[in-house]
Amino acid sequence: MRLFKSLLDRGLAGLLRRGSFRVVWPDGTQTRYGDGQGYSAAITIGDAATVRRLALNPGLAFGEAYMAGGVTALEGTIHDALAVLMDNLNHQNMPALALNAGVARLLRRIFQANDAVRARRNVAHHYDLNGRLYALFLDRDRQYSCAYFQHGDETLEEAQAAKKRHIAAKLKLDRPGLEVLDIGSGWGGTALTLARDYGARVTGITLSEEQLAESRARAQDAGLADRVKFELMDYRAMDRPFDRIVSVGMFEHVGLPNYPAYFATLKRCLKPDGVALLHSIGRFSGPDATNPWITKYIFPGGYSPALSEVLAPLERSGLLIADVEILRLHYAKTISHWRRRFAANWDAIAALYDERFCRMFEFYLSASELAFRVSDHMNFQLQIVRDRHALPLTRDYMTEEGVQGRFATASR
Numbered sequence: 285m286r287l288f289k290s291l292l293d294r295g296l297a298g299l300l301r302r303g304s305f306r307v308v309w310p311d312g313t314q315t316r317y318g319d320g321q322g323y324s325a326a327i328t329i330g331d332a333a334t335v336r337r338l339a340l341n342p343g344l345a346f347g348e349a350y351m352a353g354g355v356t357a358l359e360g361t362i363h364d365a366l367a368v369l370m371d372n373l374n375h376q377n378m379p380a381l382a383l384n385a386g387v388a389r390l391l392r393r394i395f396q397a398n399d400a401v402r403a404r405r406n407v408a409h410h411y412d413l414n415g416r417l418y419a420l421f422l423d424r425d426r427q428y429s430c431a432y433f434q435h436g437d438e439t440l441e442e443a444q445a446a447k448k449r450h451i452a453a454k455l456k457l458d459r460p461g462l463e464v465l466d467i468g469s470g471w472g473g474t475a476l477t478l479a480r481d482y483g484a485r486v487t488g489i490t491l492s493e494e495q496l497a498e499s500r501a502r503a504q505d506a507g508l509a510d511r512v513k514f515e516l517m518d519y520r521a522m523d524r525p526f527d528r529i530v531s532v533g534m535f536e537h538v539g540l541p542n543y544p545a546y547f548a549t550l551k552r553c554l555k556p557d558g559v560a561l562l563h564s565i566g567r568f569s570g571p572d573a574t575n576p577w578i579t580k581y582i583f584p585g586g587y588s589p590a591l592s593e594v595l596a597p598l599e600r601s602g603l604l605i606a607d608v609e610i611l612r613l614h615y616a617k618t619i620s621h622w623r624r625r626f627a628a629n630w631d632a633i634a635a636l637y638d639e640r641f642c643r644m645f646e647f648y649l650s651a652s653e654l655a656f657r658v659s660d661h662m663n664f665q666l667q668i669v670r671d672r673h674a675l676p677l678t679r680d681y682m683t684e685e686g687v688q689g690r691f692a693t694a695s696r
Contacts, residue, residue, distance in 0.1 A: 285310065285332035288335050291380070292335055292338050292342075295378040295381070296315075297317060298378055298379075299374065299381070300318045300372050301319065302319055302321060302322050302323075302368075302371055302372055303318040303320075303321065303325075303367075303368040304318045304319075304322075304323070304325070304368070305324075305326070305369070306327075307327055307329060308328040309329055309335070310335065318368065318372075322368075322371065323367040324364070325364040325367065326358040327358060328356050328358050329354065329355055331354060334349045334355060340380060341380065342384075343575055343576050344384075344576040347647050347651070351581075351640050351644050351647065362647060362650060363650040363653075366647075366651055367654055370655065370658050373659055384576065388573035389571075391573075392573045395573075395579060395585065396539030396541060396542075396587050397539060397542075398538065398539040398542055400518045400520065403491060403518060403537065403585070405584075406584045406586070407490075408491075408492065411490075411495055412492050412493060412494040413494070415494055415498060417636055420629040420633055421625040421626040421629060422622065423444045424441060425445075425471075425473035427444040427473050428471070429447070429470075429532050429533030429563065429618075430447065431443035431444045431615075432447035432449075433614055434446055440618070440621040440625075443618065448473070448477045450682075451474070451530060451561055452478060453682045453683070454667050455478075455528045456528075457478065457482040457483070461484075462483075462484050462485070463484070463485050463525075463526045464484045464526060465486075465487050465522065465526040465553055466486055466488040466530050466531070466532075467519050468489070468490060468531055468533060468534025471498050472495075472500075472502045472503060474488075474532060475514070476502060476503060478530075479508050479511045479512045480506065484511075485511050486511065486513075487512075487513055488512065488513070488515070489515050490514065490515075491517075491518060496515075499514040500514050519546065522549060522552075523553070524553065527558050527559075528559055528560065528561075529554055529558065529560035530560070531561070531562050531564075532561075533564070534564075535563075535564035535589075536583070536588050537585065537586055539586075539587060543593070544597050544600070547598050547601035550603060550668065551601050551602055554669075556670050556671055557670075557674045559606075560669070561665060561666070561667055561668070562668060564589070564594075565588040565661060565663055566588055566590060566591055566663065567590050567660045567661055570592065571589070571590050571593055572660075574587050575651075577647075578651070581648070591608075591664060594664075594666070598668070603669070603670060604670065605666055606667040606668065606669045606674075608664065608667075609664065609665045610663070610664055611664070611665070612656075613656060615653075615661070616653050616654075619656070622649055623646075626646065630642055633645070
């Protein structure tokens with residue numbers, strides 16, 4: 285163990301410049317890292333095999349070790365340990381991280397080659413879990429994407445409702461009966477809201493059979509089945525025109541090699557005077573690769589791009605960007621709500637799966653929240669058109685009072 289302990293020790297010493305981090309090694313010795321300012325945490329490493337895996341591939345092994353019990357939190361929770369680590373995250377300060385991240389960047393187009401078959405398999409990995417799981421930590425509408433906090437102290441339900449209003453305003457649903465395509469429609473909440481409150485006629489497409497069944501049932505129960513329909517369909521297969529297109533939290537599953545096909549679909553399906561709204565996770569610090577633990581256990585084939593990686597294929601498609609908005613901390617607030625609800629329902633979720641699954645999901649939610657709170661992640665919204673005259677001269681219409689729901693009654 286001595287060699288790998290030495291490698292891991294040097295790596296942590298190079299990485300941890302801020303905060304306070306204490307490691308208790310398998311032989312009972314302890315090492316402290318950091319400057320003692322800011323976040324504080326302590327962990328124990330249970331065995332020599334875990335030390336070896338952490339030394340060689342920390343980006344993958346830390347999450348795996350927590351799931352298996354090889355790493356445990358001594359002071360606070362795994363969230364506190366991740367806060368110290370991610371607040372210091374700089375691949376160049378830890379050789380093992382730099383090496384593995386470099387390899388991942390070289391291979392990312394292979395990992396993200398999400399053809400129709402692989403895309404469906406990747407979606408099923410995460411979204412076709414037991415439907416009750418998501419009901420136990422999401423809001424009532426099962427919005428599994430970044431909420432919108434206008435003041436910062438909203439409930440999760442209020443912030444998710446505000447997110448849908450914000451998106452609807454950018455779509456400029458200025459008359460009843462507009463045909464809307466929802467790419468990656470989830471459990472149907474956005475599509476149902478656009479139909480019920482804005483008088484739209486919506487087609488939602490998803491690759492998740494679990495989400496499809498739930499969405500159709502919700503449309504039927506809400507009396508909206510005549511104005512909202514859901515299909516099990518890859519975005520590349522859609523070929524008919526729409527007045528509006530919305531895509532929320534789906535672009536992260538497209539993969540770099542498929543950006544031209546994605547934007548070609550938007551251009552093909554958007555009417556000449558149409559408006560599209562793309563809402564996605566992104567990163568501030570430029571192109572990178574997805575963390576290997578996230579790829580293996582949570583989102584195979586997934587990637588949160590830098591804007592520089594999105595704008596070039598969008599520009600080449602012939603589409604026009606009408607507006608860009610960056611949501612910096614909104615997802616950190618959203619996931620904080622999810623994390624608390626998940627913890628409160630731990631026993632119920634463990635009964636659906638097991639303790640290892642709960643530790644996996646806890647690690648995922650904590651790492652995700654901190655990616656937005658202390659690391660390089662954010663959300664972006666791109667408003668996209670084919671014709672520069674499709675929208676008003678200024679963006680004042682996005683915040684006009686009373687825009688939400690103004691056409692709902694007229695459409696019935």
